[in-house]
Amino acid sequence: MTKILSPFFLALSMAVHVASAAEKVSPFVVSPKAAELLESYCFSCHDEETQKGDVRLDRLDTLALDTRLDLLNKMQEQLYLKEMPPKKKKKQPSEAERQQLADWVSGELGKHNASKLEEKLRKPAYGNYVDHDKLFSGKYKDLKGFTYDRRWLISEYIFDAKFNQLLNHKPTKTIDGKRQSVIGDNNRRVNLTNPFLLPTNTGVRYYANTTLNGGHLLTMLTNAKEASTYMIYLTKRDKRYLPAIEGIMKMEWEHERVLASREGFLNKFIDRITRDIYGEKNDVLLPTFVRIEVKPAVQTEGKEIKKSPFHAAQPGTQELVLIFQSMHRHKTEGETDEQLIEKCEREWFNLGHNERTIQSRLTFLAGYMVEFRKQVKQHRYEEKH
Numbered sequence: 362m363t364k365i366l367s368p369f370f371l372a373l374s375m376a377v378h379v380a381s382a383a384e385k386v387s388p389f390v391v392s393p394k395a396a397e398l399l400e401s402y403c404f405s406c407h408d409e410e411t412q413k414g415d416v417r418l419d420r421l422d423t424l425a426l427d428t429r430l431d432l433l434n435k436m437q438e439q440l441y442l443k444e445m446p447p448k449k450k451k452k453q454p455s456e457a458e459r460q461q462l463a464d465w466v467s468g469e470l471g472k473h474n475a476s477k478l479e480e481k482l483r484k485p486a487y488g489n490y491v492d493h494d495k496l497f498s499g500k501y502k503d504l505k506g507f508t509y510d511r512r513w514l515i516s517e518y519i520f521d522a523k524f525n526q527l528l529n530h531k532p533t534k535t536i537d538g539k540r541q542s543v544i545g546d547n548n549r550r551v552n553l554t555n556p557f558l559l560p561t562n563t564g565v566r567y568y569a570n571t572t573l574n575g576g577h578l579l580t581m582l583t584n585a586k587e588a589s590t591y592m593i594y595l596t597k598r599d600k601r602y603l604p605a606i607e608g609i610m611k612m613e614w615e616h617e618r619v620l621a622s623r624e625g626f627l628n629k630f631i632d633r634i635t636r637d638i639y640g641e642k643n644d645v646l647l648p649t650f651v652r653i654e655v656k657p658a659v660q661t662e663g664k665e666i667k668k669s670p671f672h673a674a675q676p677g678t679q680e681l682v683l684i685f686q687s688m689h690r691h692k693t694e695g696e697t698d699e700q701l702i703e704k705c706e707r708e709w710f711n712l713g714h715n716e717r718t719i720q721s722r723l724t725f726l727a728g729y730m731v732e733f734r735k736q737v738k739q740h741r742y743e744e745k746h
Contacts (some may be wrong), residue, residue: 368613379528389422390467390699395465402446402454402458404418409551426473436466437463437476440462443459505544516568524588527588528591529602568602587678590678591604593610594678595625600701629690650710650711653706653716671732674725674728681736683746684722687708687709688701688705688742691704691705698726698730702726709722
């Protein structure tokens, strides 16, 4: 049987809903502490007799809601900017008293979600507001000059510090002969490009309300991919780093482990397997191996070639592991680097890897073999991979 809700009952239910919502907002009351502070610091200029600037604060409870909220918004901004009481007034509230009054005003505005200041402070123009008296007081001289979680994209150093913190990396530098921790160092674990070092005439700006486009967006997407890859790597090493990822990815990682085991077996014994299957025809069936030419860097006469640091030139965590595994499989006592690289190139060719990808690996090895071997030793690749 279909039930029809009559207009009367519909209106009644809406009225009850509105009434119940109204009851959730408690009636306006000036708290005893707020009343005491208003009496001490505000009424001398804003009571019934004075009303400077046509502002009266001693009868807030008699005002209509919209009028009261408008006045409370003005109070909140004046308190935040410390423009009231005027600085020329000898009698000033303490920091704690000012905060108590500001908290009460904020609470009353919050009941109606009506704070204009709190909305305004989310905008870029107010994002870096600093109280100069506090800034130069010396009280905070031992604190960092920024927080990790606010406005971290405005500086290349803060960008680096944010990602180093995210990736659990604590860079150090030798300063005056001592190894010391530093903040904002570009010696990162992941090959990232700071988008704010790119041209500033187009593309993403410092704030989230500007359109992303072009190379800036592509750079940020690449950074996100590299960072997330490394975060997953850290989680695999230590479940405590991001427990939620471990819980979500557990089944997929188990499948990856099985597939990696099979892939490792095939990579190690593929030549023997194909020879067992195809016999003498095996070599004929393979494609003709043609080496990729890697052009040497162009050197200006009389000037030494300057290359990028390893962390900026390396092709990414996954590629480093793949290159290491190929080199580890094919290394032979007494052979040259060139011979080892050729064996790796042949393997990648036979496995059908993209020509550009192979060329990128060869270029990297040609310029950074010494640094890569240090990386392998420092990060214990043989134990981990």
